[in-house]
Amino acid sequence: MSKRRTLVAGNWKMNGNRADSTALVNGLKQGIASVNNADLAVCPPFILIPLAAELLKGSAIAVGGQNLNVNKSGAFTGEISGPMLKDAGCRYVIVGHSERRALYGESDDVVAQKFKAAQDAGLIPILCVGELLEEREANKTEAVVARQLDAVLKLAGIGALANAVIAYEPVWAIGTGKTATPEQAQAVHKFIREKLVKADKAVAEGVRILYGGSMKASNAKELLAQPDIDGGLIGGASLQVEEFLNIGRAA
Ligand code: PGA
Numbered sequence: 001m002s003k004r005r006t007l008v009a010g011n012w013k014m015n016g017n018r019a020d021s022t023a024l025v026n027g028l029k030q031g032i033a034s035v036n037n038a039d040l041a042v043c044p045p046f047i048l049i050p051l052a053a054e055l056l057k058g059s060a061i062a063v064g065g066q067n068l069n070v071n072k073s074g075a076f077t078g079e080i081s082g083p084m085l086k087d088a089g090c091r092y093v094i095v096g097h098s099e100r101r102a103l104y105g106e107s108d109d110v111v112a113q114k115f116k117a118a119q120d121a122g123l124i125p126i127l128c129v130g131e132l133l134e135e136r137e138a139n140k141t142e143a144v145v146a147r148q149l150d151a152v153l154k155l156a157g158i159g160a161l162a163n164a165v166i167a168y169e170p171v172w173a174i175g176t177g178k179t180a181t182p183e184q185a186q187a188v189h190k191f192i193r194e195k196l197v198k199a200d201k202a203v204a205e206g207v208r209i210l211y212g213g214s215m216k217a218s219n220a221k222e223l224l225a226q227p228d229i230d231g232g233l234i235g236g237a238s239l240q241v242e243e244f245l246n247i248g249r250a251a
Contacts, residue, residue: 004208006038006224006251007165007231009126010238011066011094011212014045021048025055027241032060035248038231041092042238046080053089064092064126067100070113072121082121093118094233096128096148098171108151116156119163126165126233127152128212129192133172141170142191149195158199166192166209167233173213175235182222182229185211189228217246224251 016024021044032040043064044052053063069079085093095118096111106114111127118125129148131141145168152160168188170180180188189209196204211223212233223229231251237243 003227004206004230006248007041007208007210008038008244008248008251009041009043009064009092009094009165009167009210009231009233010244011097011233011235012042012044012048012238013066013099013235015239016044016048018048018051021051022055024239024241025052025061028061028245029056029059031241031245032248035245035251038248038251040244040248043092043094049085049088049090057089062091063089064094065090065123066094066097068093068095068114068118068121068123070110070117072117082117082123086121086123090123092126092165093123094126094128094167098128098130098169098174102171108148109155111148112151112155115152115160115164119156119160124163124165126167126210128167128169128233130169130171130174130213136170136172141188145188145192146195149192153199158196158203161196161200161207162203164207165231166207167212168192168209169212169233171213175214177214179214179219179223180211182226185223186226186228189226193228215247217243217250220247220250 041062065085068082095114100106115125131144208230210231210233215232216237
């Protein structure tokens, strides 16, 4: 089958204000016409989502959240739910980013619940998986990624992956400038897809698996050329208009 359509999603993390987000989004809007072979999405901080969604209304660039609460509404001070993100104009939401897992104690179980809450709200979850450096060095990469995927498969079922995106993000490559080599990344992407093939071949062949971790315009082409790499989840490089567009153009 032909390769899946590339998705390049920008994870702005806790960066930006109204002025620079407006400039960034308007720049992307102007440049999108020259990105022919990739879908683009931006995931701003919660408070900037309405601004981005308003500016991007009618454009081909989608908006996503970076996190959500597992509940729909209620007494959860400081939290944001899936239905709220949907209502604000989001199409996607990142779940289980390694910073959420490491800094905010999100377990595989909580991540699976968030994945399900996202789909229940009509959002497409971008499920992040990936190993720590010490796990890679101990040859545990596949076991860790399998464990993270299994938590979601157990709760949501393989069918749910038909309406989701996976992002493989080796933790040691995030924000470090250290990218996985295309071969290292491809090996794990292939492992993920083969694991899913065992559950449902059609779902496995259709699901987009993004790479994340210091991906930028200069290394995007090689990574995106790998048979099982279907796009990127971009942190730092998504905050610069031309850099982000050039990752899309590399597809
Ligand atoms: P990075 O972040 O591109 O800055 O390494 C990627 C991510 O955390 O999603």
